[in-house]
Amino acid sequence: MTLTRREFAKLGALSLGARFVPTLNAQAPQKKIGYAVIGLGVIAGHFMRGVLDTANSQITGLVSGHRDKADRIAAQYGVASNCIYDYENFDQIAHNPAIDAVYVALPNSMHAEYTIRAAKAGKHVLCEKPMSTNVAEAEAMIAACKAANVKLMIAYRCLYEPTNLRAVKLIRDGALGQVQAIESSFGFNIGPGQWRTNKKLAGGGPLFDVGIYSLSACRYLTGEDPEHIAAFASTIDHDGRFAEVEENVSWTMRFPSGIVASCNTTYGAPMEGCFRVHGSKGWLQVDEAFSYDGLRLTADFSGTKLDEPNPAKDPSHFTAEAGHFSRNIQDGTEPRASGEVGLKDMRYITEIYRSAGIAI
Amino acid sequence: MTLTRREFAKLGALSLGARFVPTLNAQAPQKKIGYAVIGLGVIAGHFMRGVLDTANSQITGLVSGHRDKADRIAAQYGVASNCIYDYENFDQIAHNPAIDAVYVALPNSMHAEYTIRAAKAGKHVLCEKPMSTNVAEAEAMIAACKAANVKLMIAYRCLYEPTNLRAVKLIRDGALGQVQAIESSFGFNIGPGQWRTNKKLAGGGPLFDVGIYSLSACRYLTGEDPEHIAAFASTIDHDGRFAEVEENVSWTMRFPSGIVASCNTTYGAPMEGCFRVHGSKGWLQVDEAFSYDGLRLTADFSGTKLDEPNPAKDPSHFTAEAGHFSRNIQDGTEPRASGEVGLKDMRYITEIYRSAGIAI
Numbered sequence: 001m002t003l004t005r006r007e008f009a010k011l012g013a014l015s016l017g018a019r020f021v022p023t024l025n026a027q028a029p030q031k032k033i034g035y036a037v038i039g040l041g042v043i044a045g046h047f048m049r050g051v052l053d054t055a056n057s058q059i060t061g062l063v064s065g066h067r068d069k070a071d072r073i074a075a076q077y078g079v080a081s082n083c084i085y086d087y088e089n090f091d092q093i094a095h096n097p098a099i100d101a102v103y104v105a106l107p108n109s110m111h112a113e114y115t116i117r118a119a120k121a122g123k124h125v126l127c128e129k130p131m132s133t134n135v136a137e138a139e140a141m142i143a144a145c146k147a148a149n150v151k152l153m154i155a156y157r158c159l160y161e162p163t164n165l166r167a168v169k170l171i172r173d174g175a176l177g178q179v180q181a182i183e184s185s186f187g188f189n190i191g192p193g194q195w196r197t198n199k200k201l202a203g204g205g206p207l208f209d210v211g212i213y214s215l216s217a218c219r220y221l222t223g224e225d226p227e228h229i230a231a232f233a234s235t236i237d238h239d240g241r242f243a244e245v246e247e248n249v250s251w252t253m254r255f256p257s258g259i260v261a262s263c264n265t266t267y268g269a270p271m272e273g274c275f276r277v278h279g280s281k282g283w284l285q286v287d288e289a290f291s292y293d294g295l296r297l298t299a300d301f302s303g304t305k306l307d308e309p310n311p312a313k314d315p316s317h318f319t320a321e322a323g324h325f326s327r328n329i330q331d332g333t334e335p336r337a338s339g340e341v342g343l344k345d346m347r348y349i350t351e352i353y354r355s356a357g358i359a360i
Numbered sequence: 361m362t363l364t365r366r367e368f369a370k371l372g373a374l375s376l377g378a379r380f381v382p383t384l385n386a387q388a389p390q391k392k393i394g395y396a397v398i399g400l401g402v403i404a405g406h407f408m409r410g411v412l413d414t415a416n417s418q419i420t421g422l423v424s425g426h427r428d429k430a431d432r433i434a435a436q437y438g439v440a441s442n443c444i445y446d447y448e449n450f451d452q453i454a455h456n457p458a459i460d461a462v463y464v465a466l467p468n469s470m471h472a473e474y475t476i477r478a479a480k481a482g483k484h485v486l487c488e489k490p491m492s493t494n495v496a497e498a499e500a501m502i503a504a505c506k507a508a509n510v511k512l513m514i515a516y517r518c519l520y521e522p523t524n525l526r527a528v529k530l531i532r533d534g535a536l537g538q539v540q541a542i543e544s545s546f547g548f549n550i551g552p553g554q555w556r557t558n559k560k561l562a563g564g565g566p567l568f569d570v571g572i573y574s575l576s577a578c579r580y581l582t583g584e585d586p587e588h589i590a591a592f593a594s595t596i597d598h599d600g601r602f603a604e605v606e607e608n609v610s611w612t613m614r615f616p617s618g619i620v621a622s623c624n625t626t627y628g629a630p631m632e633g634c635f636r637v638h639g640s641k642g643w644l645q646v647d648e649a650f651s652y653d654g655l656r657l658t659a660d661f662s663g664t665k666l667d668e669p670n671p672a673k674d675p676s677h678f679t680a681e682a683g684h685f686s687r688n689i690q691d692g693t694e695p696r697a698s699g700e701v702g703l704k705d706m707r708y709i710t711e712i713y714r715s716a717g718i719a720i
Binding site for chain 1: 408424536537539540541543545547549588590591592593594595596607608609610611612613614617618619621622623624626628629630631632636637639640642643707715
């Protein structure tokens with residue numbers, strides 16, 4: 001017999017909980033959260049390998065338009081053949097008790113549809129970032145998960161990543177004194193023909209895909225939401241790649257405390273993910289801040305110098321991410337990277353594009 | 361007999377120049393340009409030490425309100441006692457043939473007055489940056505120097521500094537491919553009671569004093585002038601230092617080619633001067649880009665990695681700066697860091713403040 005946290009709390013209130021405690025404690029670590037992965041692209045591979053290293057999660061379903069590919073991956077991860085779905089029969093996961101949650105790893109424009117369908121099927125949702133291609137979709141996703149009483153988490157890896165968290169802790173502990181300014185950048189030189197440059201699929205250009213890391217970082221580093229945003233966008237290379245989305249976005253933000261931040265993102269240059277935080281007592285910087293591994297924190301404040309390369313290897317970020325969401329599901333707690341966190345980013349992305357004069 | 365370049369060219373046109381050539385060649389390197397230094401603060405010390413290392417420049421006059429201090433420095437640099445002026449009798453330099461040029465190292469608000477008075481005295485002017493505290497002053501300075509037929513250079517050290525020039529050359533030579541974006545920052549944590557936080561003397565906050573380096577860098581790195589600027593300013597610390605000027609400015613710019621740039625400056629944090637340039641083929645970064653020494657260029661493009669610390673020591677930037685301006689005077693050529701270059705920065709600074717909602 002297993003109990004949800006809500007049921008258990010109810011029993012506790014009736015002074016009947018005590019006798020279930022040993023059972024619950026013994027069972028909680030054993031019942032792994034089963035994920036169905038929707039969309040079997042590159043990032044899904046990272047996620048599935050990451051799940052293998054968790055104690056509380058497993059891959060129990062696959063959703064793909066390519067049955068042969070799904071069969072191959074199913075064999076690899078021990079997924080039963082009756083747990084493989086396509087995009088038409090996907091809603092049948094509602095009847096599959098092996099699937100507790102889905103991981104949505106589809107192009108951005110499909111996040112809303114599959115999050116909402118999964119919620120309606122009674123499954124918790126871990127959805128890749130960007131949450132959606134616009135605010136309305138994000139709101140609908142949150143509403144659908146709330147209505148279905150399932151959890152929604154947006155896959156902001158860095159909110160669970162030790163070097164990023166170390167930076168946040170140093171700042172919160174006052175190591176840098178009063179933070180004044182942040183710089184962050186992230187981009188890459190995109191190849192031709194990717195879905196990321198298809199506006200209908202991606203929603204927009206590099207801001208949706210990688211600039212969102214800098215936006216998100218400025219928010220978790222400050223612990224604040226920007227109150228003013230100004231931006232410029234541009235396309236320099238007219239080689240066919242940027243017929244639908246912009247190549248560059250540069251933006252600056254002012255937070256309520258007065259902290260200012262400036263960020264760049266691009267699809268036209270290999271722009272390593274990085275942030276640098278300037279405080280009254282010194283600075284800290286994380287290089288490769290948003291990469292799957294190779295992160296390195298350096299800092300210099302109040303006579304202390306830090307140089308902390310993070311030896312963790314991919315897919316450790318995905319292990320942490322899946323592990324946390326499974327624990328949220330098991331414990332009935334809210335994910336740190338909630339739908340509301342994702343929704344806010346969609347609002348700020350919208351504001352950045354509006355300021356840059358780009359309709360999305 | 362010595363001839364100006366204009367007179368010499370005239371003689372050449374009359375086929376009379378040839379007989380003067382040996383005399384001119386022999387004399388040109390011998391006649392050093394004599395500078396009167398106006399304002400004997402910290403940066404004047406760097407400049408005077410820098411001049412000692414030039415082949416074509418010397419300190420021949422001092423202008424100070426403190427005669428004892430001036431006497432001490434005069435002894436150090438071999439300045440004759442009849443070449444020491446105060447702010448009242450300054451205009452008498454007109455009658456001093458040992459003084460060819462002045463170096464204006466006063467607080468920003470006094471740049472215009474002393475540049476114009478020096479021009480009226482028939483002396484060339486090397487004026488510290490920022491050129492002035494507003495556009496009107498900058499225009500008046502240029503007009504005065506033009507009317508007096510004297511040269512005007514703004515002391516943008518970095519336009520003559522090898523590591524900055526190396527970065528420019530790598531970009532112009534196409535090492536980075538198509539440049540897409542630039543980040544730059546420069547600031548420091550200012551002590552209380554400095555003239556730099558007195559708006560009347562400084563014109564404004566860190567943007568005038570140190571942010572101007574990032575603004576200038578974005579211009580010489582791109583070879584373009586920004587066509588759109590957006591900015592935010594803030595003051596976080598209410599400890600008396602920022603009663604008159606802002607503490608932080610963050611701004612983003614879009615250049616005609618589409619290159620975007622984001623910059624931060626502060627008086628509230630030790631923010632090392634730095635720029636990073638992102639191109640389609642790779643990136644380059646200069647750390648301590650605007651310091652007197654310790655500059656370091658790193659880059660990674662097309663399989664090439666560079667790590668070039670610059671071993672030059674202060675006051676080498678000032679040596680290059682004075683040497684170039686003296687050569688401009690000797691050769692009758694226009695300084696790279698002309699008054700027009702400084703005027704443009706004043707226009708962009710004005711636009712940054714306007715965008716940030718600050719009256720200057």
